[in-house]
Amino acid sequence: MSFSPENILVLDSIDSTNNYAMALIQRGDATAIKPVFALEQIYGKGRRGKHWKSNKGANIILSIPLQMQWLSVSQQFHLSVAIALSCHDLFSKYNLANLFIKWPNDIFINDSKAGGILIENVIKGTLWQWSVIGIGINVNQEGFEEFDLKATSLKLATGKSYDVLNLAEELLCFVLKRIEELKSGNFEKMLEEYNRHLFAKNKTVKLKKENIVFETTITGVSSSGQLITKDAFERRFDFDEVEFKGLV
Numbered sequence: 001m002s003f004s005p006e007n008i009l010v011l012d013s014i015d016s017t018n019n020y021a022m023a024l025i026q027r028g029d030a031t032a033i034k035p036v037f038a039l040e041q042i043y044g045k046g047r048r049g050k051h052w053k054s055n056k057g058a059n060i061i062l063s064i065p066l067q068m069q070w071l072s073v074s075q076q077f078h079l080s081v082a083i084a085l086s087c088h089d090l091f092s093k094y095n096l097a098n099l100f101i102k103w104p105n106d107i108f109i110n111d112s113k114a115g116g117i118l119i120e121n122v123i124k125g126t127l128w129q130w131s132v133i134g135i136g137i138n139v140n141q142e143g144f145e146e147f148d149l150k151a152t153s154l155k156l157a158t159g160k161s162y163d164v165l166n167l168a169e170e171l172l173c174f175v176l177k178r179i180e181e182l183k184s185g186n187f188e189k190m191l192e193e194y195n196r197h198l199f200a201k202n203k204t205v206k207l208k209k210e211n212i213v214f215e216t217t218i219t220g221v222s223s224s225g226q227l228i229t230k231d232a233f234e235r236r237f238d239f240d241e242v243e244f245k246g247l248v
């Protein structure tokens with residue numbers, strides 16, 4: 001399936017673009033399946049069951065439905081890497097000094113979150129059929145409710161405002177390019193690039209696991225998506241096993 005940026009479906013307000021895109025897939029009408037952009041989400045979904053908040057019209061809120069039979073279920077992290085790199089590609093145009101990918105797939109400027117990715121999958125038996133790639137990028141928003149992470153936006157980082165729909169179209173182009181790169185078998189190179197941009201690489205951080213906070217040094221991310229760290233031992237963590245609690 002190929003999408004062109006002009007055929008993004010633009011909605012004024014919706015509960016969640018990921019839910020909307022998933023409903024398009026479930027309906028099974030291939031001609032109706034397209035990327036969904038919204039000015040506002042009433043119940044935007046974040047990772048770990050969190051609520052993704054975004055001021056109306058200020059930011060990219062985009063969900064891309066993608067047919068996935070070409071990767072196996074055990075390769076889910078490959079898609080995550082491709083999408084994180086696409087978001088990094090979009091921000092790279094603005095020559096930001098401290099632009100990072102924070103494991104598993106947040107976009108960070110300095111030590112603040114500028115974008116997040118929520119990929120939801122349709123898996124039947126052992127077959128990965130579809131993904132909905134949900135991307136929230138903070139573009140023009142200048143004030144954030146701060147929870148456990150600090151947030152920032154492209155405007156706060158560059159001092160300029162942007163046309164959010166144009167940027168969403170550009171982001172879609174980057175996503176399509178990175179998907180092609182992944183399909184052409186370049187995952188190892190992409191993982192190397194992901195690790196090159198990894199937030200807090202070779203830095204000591206605080207992680208929390210089962211209510212215990214400990215210090216360890218991030219050394220990289222493996223091809224299956226595990227965070228690799230080192231202190232007295234080398235350690236490996238799955239996505240939702242540990243929570244990032246800050247730099248030391």
Ligand code: BTN
Pocket residue numbers: 015016017018019041043044045046047048050052060061062063106115116117118133134135136
């Ligand atoms: C995160 O927690 O970092 C992931 C945030 C993902 C938010 C995006 S906005 C577009 C899409 N629709 C949703 O409901 N969530 C994702």
